Amino acid sequence: MKHTLSVLVENKPGVLARVAELFARRGFNIDSLAVGTTERPDISRMTIVVDVAEHSLEQVRKQLHKLINVIEIVDLDPETSVARELVLAKVKVDKDSRSEVIEIVDIFRGNIVDVSPESIIVEVTGSSQKLQAFEDLVRPYGIKELVRTGKVALPRGK
Amino acid sequence: MVMQLKMTGAQALVRSLEEEGVEIIFGIPGGVLLPVFDVLYDSPIRKVLTRHEQGAAHAADGYARATGRVGVCMATSGPGATNLVTGIANAYMDSIPLVAITGQVATNLIGTDAFQEADTTGITMPIVKHNYLVKDPADIPDVVQEAFYIARTGRPGPVLIDLPVDVSRGELRYHRREHPVLPGYKPTLKGHKKQVRLAARAILESRNPVLYVGGGAITSGASAELRKLAEENGIPVTHTLMGKGAFPESHPLSMGMLGMHGTRCANYAMCETDLIIAVGARFDDRITGKLSEFAPKARVIHIDVDPAEIGKNVRAHVPIVGDARQVLKDLNAAIREMRSEVQSPDRSEWHALIQSWKEKYPLTYDRGSDTLKPQYVVERIHALTKGEAIVCTEVGQNQMWAAQYYKVDRPRLFISSGGLGTMGFGLPAAIGARLGRPKEVVFDIAGDGSVQMTIQELATAVLEGAPVKVAILNNGYLGMVRQWQQLFYHRKYSCSCLQRERTPDFVLLAEAYGAKGIRVKEPEMVDQAILEALEAPCPVLIDFWVDPEENVYPMVAPGAPLYDMIGDLLYPVDKVHPEKAEEPFL
Numbered sequence: 001m002k003h004t005l006s007v008l009v010e011n012k013p014g015v016l017a018r019v020a021e022l023f024a025r026r027g028f029n030i031d032s033l034a035v036g037t038t039e040r041p042d043i044s045r046m047t048i049v050v051d052v053a054e055h056s057l058e059q060v061r062k063q064l065h066k067l068i069n070v071i072e073i074v075d076l077d078p079e080t081s082v083a084r085e086l087v088l089a090k091v092k093v094d095k096d097s098r099s100e101v102i103e104i105v106d107i108f109r110g111n112i113v114d115v116s117p118e119s120i121i122v123e124v125t126g127s128s129q130k131l132q133a134f135e136d137l138v139r140p141y142g143i144k145e146l147v148r149t150g151k152v153a154l155p156r157g158k
Numbered sequence: 159m160v161m162q163l164k165m166t167g168a169q170a171l172v173r174s175l176e177e178e179g180v181e182i183i184f185g186i187p188g189g190v191l192l193p194v195f196d197v198l199y200d201s202p203i204r205k206v207l208t209r210h211e212q213g214a215a216h217a218a219d220g221y222a223r224a225t226g227r228v229g230v231c232m233a234t235s236g237p238g239a240t241n242l243v244t245g246i247a248n249a250y251m252d253s254i255p256l257v258a259i260t261g262q263v264a265t266n267l268i269g270t271d272a273f274q275e276a277d278t279t280g281i282t283m284p285i286v287k288h289n290y291l292v293k294d295p296a297d298i299p300d301v302v303q304e305a306f307y308i309a310r311t312g313r314p315g316p317v318l319i320d321l322p323v324d325v326s327r328g329e330l331r332y333h334r335r336e337h338p339v340l341p342g343y344k345p346t347l348k349g350h351k352k353q354v355r356l357a358a359r360a361i362l363e364s365r366n367p368v369l370y371v372g373g374g375a376i377t378s379g380a381s382a383e384l385r386k387l388a389e390e391n392g393i394p395v396t397h398t399l400m401g402k403g404a405f406p407e408s409h410p411l412s413m414g415m416l417g418m419h420g421t422r423c424a425n426y427a428m429c430e431t432d433l434i435i436a437v438g439a440r441f442d443d444r445i446t447g448k449l450s451e452f453a454p455k456a457r458v459i460h461i462d463v464d465p466a467e468i469g470k471n472v473r474a475h476v477p478i479v480g481d482a483r484q485v486l487k488d489l490n491a492a493i494r495e496m497r498s499e500v501q502s503p504d505r506s507e508w509h510a511l512i513q514s515w516k517e518k519y520p521l522t523y524d525r526g527s528d529t530l531k532p533q534y535v536v537e538r539i540h541a542l543t544k545g546e547a548i549v550c551t552e553v554g555q556n557q558m559w560a561a562q563y564y565k566v567d568r569p570r571l572f573i574s575s576g577g578l579g580t581m582g583f584g585l586p587a588a589i590g591a592r593l594g595r596p597k598e599v600v601f602d603i604a605g606d607g608s609v610q611m612t613i614q615e616l617a618t619a620v621l622e623g624a625p626v627k628v629a630i631l632n633n634g635y636l637g638m639v640r641q642w643q644q645l646f647y648h649r650k651y652s653c654s655c656l657q658r659e660r661t662p663d664f665v666l667l668a669e670a671y672g673a674k675g676i677r678v679k680e681p682e683m684v685d686q687a688i689l690e691a692l693e694a695p696c697p698v699l700i701d702f703w704v705d706p707e708e709n710v711y712p713m714v715a716p717g718a719p720l721y722d723m724i725g726d727l728l729y730p731v732d733k734v735h736p737e738k739a740e741e742p743f744l
Contacts, residue, residue: 066287143204
């Protein structure tokens with residue numbers, strides 16, 4: 001079962017290494033991990049997607065909490081949180097396929113951020129499922145390169 | 159405005175250590191630590207120069223275990239730091255408060271593979287509670303304060319401070335905070351009230367309860383509350399290796415140690431109990447045996463200051479996060495309060511059953527033998543020190559015999575490498591323990607294999623006036639390895655024989671270091687040797703040539719359930735051996 005953990009950490013050197021090392025050592029699998037700044041310069045937020053059973057999730061949370069630089073961990077419920085991911089995809093196009101690809105990009109409310117004679121770079125934001133659907137649709141045209149940011153998320157309201 | 163003194167990083171470090179009340183540091187200097195040792199020279203803090211950095215870490219560890227204070231060790235960059243690693247891992251596994259300070263190459267050289275550079279914070283990350291690479295001299299006072307606070311609070315553990323040489327030489331205005339600022343670190347010490355009441359009810363309702371006590375009870379100083387809980391409710395007590403001394407072993411309610419080499423009584427009790435009250439223990443594999451068959455009838459109250467231990471190996475029906483002493487105090491109060499409302503079952507049958515196990519299955523060995531038995535040596539040390547000595551151990555058979563036959567009634571008398579199982583721990587730990595508690599008699603019950611891993615610390619013992627007594631149970635083997643080879647590998651003694659007839663001559667070795675050496679081969683010479691060692695003002699090494707093929711029994715084979723104990727007088731091992739050898743094990 002996949003869980004999205006939102007982890008607030010002190011913005012100090014080595015924090016990412018500590019978290020990554022902990023997951024490796026305890027044998028927990030990370031699906032994705034995104035780190036970035038928050039509204040406070042001294043605090044960073046890690047959004048970690050883990051694929052573990054309920055019992056192991058408890059261990060993940062408890063072990064993470066033992067890291068001195070970890071301030072808070074929230075297991076985000078998809079019902080009450082907003083999650084987004086961004087993909088950059090360099091899609092092969094030629095004269096004939098270009099308009100078709102642009103159509104797909106429009107449907108996904110994506111942006112074309114770079115154009116060249118043989119390819120375009122597309123930026124799409126959304127849930128992981130939406131990005132997956134987009135990827136599946138443009139794959140037949142040829143994906144030359146692709147990168148996803150990993151999920152970032154916030155709880156709704158309050 | 160407080161006057162802020164200008165000083166160097168090294169001065170700030172030493173000043174901070176003094177403010178933490180550090181009285182002794184174990185370590186070895188080296189290039190990048192010279193600024194620090196230069197300042198230490200003029201500090202009242204006692205410097206103990208060990209002969210190997212591993213010895214420094216273990217000595218600081220032994221000091222911490224014996225005194226309850228934070229142990230401090232120091233080593234230079236690169237090999238100095240990597241030599242500390244075993245000692246740090248050892249302290250981490252046993253939750254011992256330790257601050258390790260390492261030198262590091264100058265900040266502008268970090269990452270260039272400079273001479274004696276190692277990524278010390280990277281290497282130690284998985285074996286410390288926390289670590290620091292200090293890059294600004296101004297951070298030193300805060301870092302030291304935080305390090306000591308983290309090391310000794312909550313579930314204690316080692317904290318490492320890596321100090322580049324230019325940071326030691328750099329300048330700062332000394333300022334120390336009143337309290338450390340650690341937004342992500344707030345250990346829970348007081349147990350949840352509702353959980354405590356649930357636990358109290360479960361205890362009152364239990365027919366066959368067992369107290370299962372680990373090192374956490376010693377760390378938190380919970381002995382008095384533990385004794386109250388046991389006595390007021392008639393609860394039999396078993397302890398782990400780390401929990402030895404938390405509850406008096408001579409007490410009628412004590413069942414002794416449980417687990418792989420525990421007593422039959424304690425292990426059978428775990429199989430039959432309906433309620434385990436775990437206090438500062440973590441259900442290690444050496445305790446549970448085969449996990450799926452562990453304590454099948456029991457509900458579990460798990461009291462631990464580290465929430466991550468609760469539910470890790472064994473499901474807890476009543477989890478209580480908190481400091482053992484504090485929780486037991488609240489628990490005792492809750493039980494007293496609820497006693498009139500809850501009908502308690504009669505526990506006399508349970509007590510009778512336990513008593514019968516104790517009488518039927520005492521720890522024993524061939525006492526009639528003419529050969530010198532290691533258990534006899536430990537028993538005599540116990541008798542002649544009246545069970546009042548601080549006993550450190552090495553790891554393996556010597557450790558288990560010490561645990562079985564040196565019974566202690568008070569905490570912090572038995573010091574052993576539990577989690578990591580570090581051979582070579584005992585001698586330096588004994589030195590640290592003795593320097594921390596100079597009035598006590600300190601023994602290291604050692605094996606001939608283990609003791610050779612840190613034997614050079616005899617020099618430290620001699621020079622520092624730490625008259626520890628090393629009792630080597632010399633069987634000429636890596637004894638526990640040999641025992642497992644005998645039991646599970648068809649007696650193929652692959653690389654476990656140390657050839658005691660040929661080397662070393664421990665008596666000459668002791669004398670070479672300036673200690674006293676005594677050799678004993680006959681049972682009738684044991685008492686005289688121990689008394690001689692006790693009277694000598696210097697470190698003494700007694701080389702007891704014991705029965706080379708004596709085994710530690712009883713034993714739960716690795717991977718077997720606790721009720722399946724082999725190899726004592728009831729189940730001679732030769733009868734058990736063939737089918738056991740075929741079984742897979744961990």
